[in-house]
Amino acid sequence: MDVNDSGCTNKFAFSPNRDAGIYLPPNADTSERGLFELFFSDDMVAEIFRCSDEYTQDMKDKKPYAYKHYKSMTKEDFYKLVGIIIHFGYRKIPQYRFAWRQKCLCHDPFVASVMSRNRFDSLLAFLHVVDKATEADLKKKKDNCCFTLWLIVAMPDAEISIDERMVQSKARFSFKQYIKNKPTKWGFKLWCLCDACTGYTNNFIVYRGKEGESMSTHGLSYDVVMKLASPYTPYMNQGYRLYMDNFYTSPQLLKDLYANEVHGTWTMASNRRGYLEQIKRTVSDYNQKPRGSGVYMRKDEIVFNVWKDTKCVVVASTEHPGHSENTVEQNWKEKGEHYNKYMGGVDRSDQLLKYYEVVRQTKKYWKTIFFHLVDLATVNAFILHKIVAPQSKMSHYQFRENLVRALCCAPEVIVPRSGSGGRPAKDTTVKHYLIQGTKRVNCVYCKTVHQKRQLCSRTCAACKVPLCFTRNRDCFIKFHHRNFQYQREAILQNSTDSESSEEQSVTSPPTPEPMRTTPILRPPGSFKAKGRGKRRKMKW
Incomplete structure (x- = not known):
């Protein structure tokens, strides 16, 4: 171990086989x-x-209702299904079936x-991504995960x-994970490799637990x-700079990545395998020193920096030299700025995913990952659009x-813009204005909203x-406001139904009332005294 050594590691030049950027087909x-x-x-x-x-064909007997409305899926049907799934990501409703209910506010x-709705239910019920033979083979191997997505665009x-x-x-499956300190505590765990600047996801692995993973x-x-940066992926021997947190750090990993011309920078925890005893003693010594103290030490190609902030932090790197013309504090600030700037690539991707995430309860756990892949493709497409x-x-x-x-092959809908101050929406076909009537009737808005009868002409x-239009009450504007749309449609529908029933009653001759053969006997106390006095009982 060299302490205060003037040497530094060799920095590989960034020379990728394919230049950074988008590779689109002609x-x-x-x-x-x-x-x-x-x-x-x-x-x-x-x-x-x-x-x-x-x-x-295998499940038509077990799902007869869904099979009744099922037809062979086409390309347009698949993309319409995916479009509706994405639509439910930014339009949150308690149940997706509410979107088809006309009398529901979530319509x-x-x-x-x-x-x-029946077509959507049938397509979602019979959606499958592997055939029967592949599924049986995966069950024999106790491997229930088979997901691929072309990401190297x-x-x-x-x-x-x-x-x-x-x-x-929170579905029941063998590789469900629980992480206490995460915002999302239960679910699938994915290992992701992302572009540190844009957040574009280039590769991922679904973690299948200890039983499903062969560990070295x-x-x-x-x-x-x-695995994420293996020689089969285009990241080795090209001078890439990799940033990770203390979960992945080990001196052996830094050495092997450096041998493949990949620089690494990350923080280290004291319980990791290969953690040097001299660093432990240095950390214990620097815990008693004032804030801003630091020292570096180098072993072979790895440089260890110990810096006292609120507590001692150890950063291991094969990219930054331990010694330069700057002071130790300036060197630490440079390394810390690089680490904080480039460590959040996966966090940027997670932030974009959480804005309009498609999270639906499903009976099949793999559909949750399928919905996540749809979200991931949408976020990556948005990042490509920005580039x-x-x-x-x-x-x-x-x-x-x-x-x-x-x-969904839907045309762009242009909604007429309403005026300011809550005025009625501008309609080019029908003009709304008030006309003076001959008799006074009850206002529809007051009766519906305030549950009281208010006469208007x-x-x-x-x-x-009929609507009120006075100095104190302006029901005409409130009735035609866009926030009163659903109630207005119901009122107009009821008025048309009542008009049709009145027309039927006018056309049909009235039925004569049968003659009464017995006298009408009224109970005591049902008579009202003459005049405007209070009701009182009349003696028989």
Whole structure:
């Protein structure tokens, strides 16, 4: 161990086999749907069609109601299904079936126009991603996970980061994880490799527990990093700089990555395998020193920095030299700034995923991962859109809305803009104005909202309902406001029904009342005294 050594590690030049950026096929569509379809290839979608049809024939007896409305899935049906799933991510409702209920406040006319509820239920019930033979083979191997997604559309810059990600689920499956200090405590755990600057997810692995993983002698964290950045993926021997937290750190991992021309920078915990005894003694000594004290030491190609902040922090790196013309404090600030800047690649991706995440309760646990892959493809497509069109000011919500409209083949709807101050919406076909009536009737708005009878003599010419329009009450504006839309439609429907019933009563001759043969006997106390006095009982 060299302390206060003037040497430094050799820094590899960043020379990737493929330059950082997006690699699109020739004449590729750079619209929202075109970027999204880069992650769902035609072969993958065709395989989903075949597996779904095969699963339908096997399960038609167990799901007769869903099979009744099922038809063979097409490409447009699949993308409409995915579009509605993405739509439910930013339009939260208690149950997705409420979107098709016309008398419910959660009714969504857009979803109802794209696909019927029975069709959506049948497609979602018979959705399958593996065939029967593959599923049986996976069960023999006790491997219930088979998910692939083509993600290498964009190559990252020199800085990449690795961290875990939790997908929320409380279903019953063997590799469900619980992490106490995470915002999402229960669910699937994914190991992710992301671009440290943009948050683009380049690779991921679903963690299947100790039974489903074959662990080497170096430990789980070592195997995860070497799988994500293995020689089969384009990250080795090209000068990439990798940032991780203290869960993955070990001196052996730093040495092996350095041998493959990959720099590493991360914090270290004292309970990790290979933690040097001299560093432990140094940390115990620096716990008593004032804030801002620090020292570095180097062993072979690894530089260890011990810095006293609120507590002692140890950073191991093969990228930054231990000694330079700057002071120890300046060196630590440089390393700390680099680590804080480039460590949050997975966190940026998680932040974009959590904004409009598709989380639905399903009977099949793998559908939760399928929904997550749809979210992941949407976020990656949004990041690609920001790279392709840097001058665009489209927000994440607008991108998802345009993507849903493109997947569902729905035209753009232009809603007429209403005036300020709660005035009625401008309608080019029907004009709403008040006309003076001949008799006074009850105001519809007062009767519906305030539950009281208020006489008025004015009526809306278009709606043909009586409304108040005085100095103290302006029910005409309140009735035509957009917040009163559902109640207004119900009132107008009831008025049309009453008018039709009145027309039927006018056309049909009135039935004569039968003559009474017995006298009408009234109970005592039912008579009202003459005049305006109080009601009193009359003696018989």
